[in-house]
């Protein structure tokens with residue numbers, strides 16, 4: 001397929017690989033290291049990955065800090081807490097009743113299947129673990145992949161709404177592209193490198209906040225020279 005948007009022949013692996021590398025380097029030079037995921041433990045990443053659904057990270061931090069300051073940020077504590085107490089603690093992250101159910105489902109699954117041992121989870125083959133996570137109530141592809149990458153250190157590329165928006169604007173995927181197809185763009189054309197995938201996703205989020213928001217500020221975007229929409233939206 002020839003991408004009329006960027007002028008890149010999408011069947012030319014070398015050109016697609018070069019474009020993805022070029023985008024990464026431009027973002028990296030512009031924004032520097034992002035130091036993700038900004039939490040202290042793999043379990044905290046898992047909790048954050050659920051709480052961040054439809055929520056700004058600043059509000060997730062408030063919810064996590066509520067649990068931390070009450071010494072309740074652990075699988076047994078969340079299992080043993082009443083539904084209403086947990087809901088009260090995570091209220092700042094929004095949708096707190098449904099997120100309470102999701103957190104409860106996560107910690108019961110973690111206890112029953114891995115005795116709360118996240119290192120044991122990390123030892124499971126990536127695709128198998130992904131399928132297991134997707135079977136837990138409240139965990140969809142983005143949450144599962146965030147857990148795989150940021151909690152378990154697996155080389156899995158996380159796709160989110162920002163990635164879909166930005167790469168459609170650039171012209172490397174179609175508008176309305178599926179999660180899996182967008183993920184394939186990265187995994188088929190980048191080496192499976194956990195550190196690279198971690199940083200690339202974090203830089204995409206940074207770009208979405210700094211320039212490529214709903215109303216893009218192409219004039220101050222480091223990708224404007226290679227983006228089909230640069231300066232035209």
Ligand code: SF4
Nearest residue numbers: 212216218221227230
């Ligand atoms: S040039 Fe504009 S549309 Fe393209 S990535 Fe940058 S901000 Fe987004």
